[in-house]
Amino acid sequence: MASDSPKQRWSTAEEEIMKATYRALLRHGYADLSISRITDELDKSKAAIYYHYDTKDDLLVAFLEFAVDRFEETIETETGDEPPEDIEHVIEKLLPLQPDEEQRQLQAVLVGLRSQAVTNEVFREQFTQIDERLAATVRNIVERGIEDGTFRDVDPSRVAEHILATVNGAMYGRVTTDRKSAAAAARVSLASYIDSELRRRS
Amino acid sequence: MASDSPKQRWSTAEEEIMKATYRALLRHGYADLSISRITDELDKSKAAIYYHYDTKDDLLVAFLEFAVDRFEETIETETGDEPPEDIEHVIEKLLPLQPDEEQRQLQAVLVGLRSQAVTNEVFREQFTQIDERLAATVRNIVERGIEDGTFRDVDPSRVAEHILATVNGAMYGRVTTDRKSAAAAARVSLASYIDSELRRRS
DNA sequence: GTCTATAGGTTGATAGAC
DNA sequence: GTCTATCAACCTATAGAC
Numbered sequence: 001m002a003s004d005s006p007k008q009r010w011s012t013a014e015e016e017i018m019k020a021t022y023r024a025l026l027r028h029g030y031a032d033l034s035i036s037r038i039t040d041e042l043d044k045s046k047a048a049i050y051y052h053y054d055t056k057d058d059l060l061v062a063f064l065e066f067a068v069d070r071f072e073e074t075i076e077t078e079t080g081d082e083p084p085e086d087i088e089h090v091i092e093k094l095l096p097l098q099p100d101e102e103q104r105q106l107q108a109v110l111v112g113l114r115s116q117a118v119t120n121e122v123f124r125e126q127f128t129q130i131d132e133r134l135a136a137t138v139r140n141i142v143e144r145g146i147e148d149g150t151f152r153d154v155d156p157s158r159v160a161e162h163i164l165a166t167v168n169g170a171m172y173g174r175v176t177t178d179r180k181s182a183a184a185a186a187r188v189s190l191a192s193y194i195d196s197e198l199r200r201r202s
Numbered sequence: 203m204a205s206d207s208p209k210q211r212w213s214t215a216e217e218e219i220m221k222a223t224y225r226a227l228l229r230h231g232y233a234d235l236s237i238s239r240i241t242d243e244l245d246k247s248k249a250a251i252y253y254h255y256d257t258k259d260d261l262l263v264a265f266l267e268f269a270v271d272r273f274e275e276t277i278e279t280e281t282g283d284e285p286p287e288d289i290e291h292v293i294e295k296l297l298p299l300q301p302d303e304e305q306r307q308l309q310a311v312l313v314g315l316r317s318q319a320v321t322n323e324v325f326r327e328q329f330t331q332i333d334e335r336l337a338a339t340v341r342n343i344v345e346r347g348i349e350d351g352t353f354r355d356v357d358p359s360r361v362a363e364h365i366l367a368t369v370n371g372a373m374y375g376r377v378t379t380d381r382k383s384a385a386a387a388a389r390v391s392l393a394s395y396i397d398s399e400l401r402r403r404s
Numbered sequence: 405g406t407c408t409a410t411a412g413g414t415t416g417a418t419a420g421a422c
Numbered sequence: 423g424t425c426t427a428t429c430a431a432c433c434t435a436t437a438g439a440c
Contacts, residue, residue, distance in 0.1 A: 013423075013424095028321065029317075029318065029320060029321035029322075030233055030317070031232055031233040031318065033233075034414080034415065034416085035415075035416065035417085036414075036415075036416095044423090044424070044425090045424065045425055045426075046416085046417085047417090047418080047419095047423095047424065047425065047426080048423070048424050048425080050416085050417065050418080051423060051424070052423090054417095055416080055417080056415095056416060056417090108320045111317055111320055112317055112320060112321075114317070114374075114378050115231075115232070115313055115314055115316070115317030115378070116231065116233065117377075117378040117379065118231060118310045118313055118314060118377055118378060119230070119231035119314075120231075124378060124379060124380060125380070127378050127379050128379040128380045128381055131375055131379050131381055131384065132381065135381075135384070155391070157387060158387045158388075158390055158391040158394075159391055161372075161384050161385075161387035161388040161391060162368060162387070162388045162391035162392055162395070164371070164375075164384075164388070165367075165368045165369075165371035165372040165375060165384070165385070165388035166364060166367045166368040166371055166388075167367075167371065168371035168374055168375060169366070169367035169368055169369065169370035169371025169372070169373075169374060170363075170367040170371070171371075172316075172370055172371060172374050173333055173366075173367060173370060175319075175320050176316050176317070176319040176320060176326060176329050177319065177326060177329050177330040177333050178326060178327070178330045179330055179333055179334065179337075182333065182337070182363050182366075182367070183363075183367070185359060185360045185363035185364070186360075186363040186364045186366070186367035186368075188360055189357070189360040189361055189363060189364035190364055192360075192399075193364070193395050193399055196398075196399055197394075197395055197398050197399055215405075215406095236432080236433065236434085237433080237434065237435085238432080238433075238434095246405090246406070246407090247406065247407055247408080248434090248435085249405090249406065249407065249408080249435090249436080249437095250405070250406050250407080252434090252435065252436075253405060253406070254405090256435095257434080257435080258433095258434065258435090
């Protein structure tokens with residue numbers, strides 16, 4: 001009942017396994033991930049992993065949740081009451097102009113996991129929900145902007161999907177190509193779009 | 203010397219292997235691709251594959267070229283002289299409103315390959331070039347539009363990156379989520395953006 | 405060029421001791 | 423909960439016959 005002791009999702013051992021999986025994925029990528037390679041990053045044996053997870057698939061599903069949690073923590077967005085700034089804020093969280101190493105790594109791992117969504121239904125459901133939540137966040141901001149008169153009477157859903165697709169695509173390009181300034185260029189153009197197409201002329 | 207017999211990139215046997223690899227990737231995804239699984243889709247033995255390709259890696263690099271060729275064939279764009287329509291044309295090629303099964307499959311395979319670009323330099327260089335060519339195509343159209351007065355004096359490079367990111371992101375979402383109408387919504391909003399932000403008011 | 409057979413290594417997973 | 427030792431299955435790759 002106390003305010004601390006928040007229901008733990010991961011025991012200490014499990015969290016160590018998740019972190020080792022994270023490091024192994026960074027080093028080898030999803031296609032070359034194996035239990036042995038996770039063990040290489042972990043101060044435990046293979047059998048220890050199988051004590052906590054029945055199969056490799058179970059471990060991967062758990063890791064997907066772990067990575068998604070981390071992702072959604074980093075974009076947790078305390079939303080203000082200035083729609084244009086709120087949108088900028090969300091975009092900066094999703095597609096930082098100058099991402100630090102931690103952000104780049106998490107995105108790289110997520111892209112590896114997300115590609116599995118093509119053939120794995122559990123993964124696809126997770127990423128469907130992620131995009132659903134992100135689109136809803138943007139849509140809500142646009143709706144508020146329309147109500148308070150900051151934004152034109154656009155279709156909030158369409159605009160939200162446009163923004164989400166651009167941000168996702170720019171991030172995708174950032175981790176799968178060497179086109180260093182492409183993501184920033186897309187972001188600048190997106191901001192200018194929001195300003196000119198969304199914002200009501202005064 | 204004759205106009206036919208264009209330098210063949212793939213022998214008959216090699217093309218059969220590439221097509222079998224394609225089918226195996228569709229069925230199992232990149233992470234679970236093996237020579238045996240390619241053989242399952244092929245009327246040849248494992249040894250036959252190793253006669254044509256020294257290692258699995260060599261085969262995968264060859265397949266990457268094969269898939270990229272197919273992709274660039276499908277978007278080969280006979281460009282007209284009406285910039286707004288040319289852009290619409292390119293976008294429809296990259297992100298069809300109603301993709302047929304063949305288009306969906308090729309995109310699914312490409313997303314699987316592209317995720318390898320995160321950890322594999324050869325793959326990353328290929329996708330860097332693909333995006334470079336696509337961005338250049340869009341940029342050229344925008345530049346022509348500015349010159350002939352159809353478009354406003356926007357930054358062609360930024361706008362091109364914006365369009366490419368949106369299209370890539372919407373395609374990415376299409377093959378990795380179940381959000382069926384998201385891609386179409388993004389495309390409609392993108393078209394409206396091009397019309398309102400790019401097109402010069404008359 | 406393609407085959408069968410096989411070598412040698414790694415994989416996911418388990419048994420049994422502590 | 424974690425360990426070592428082990429297994430069968432599968433993997434990439436090659437040898438040698440045709």
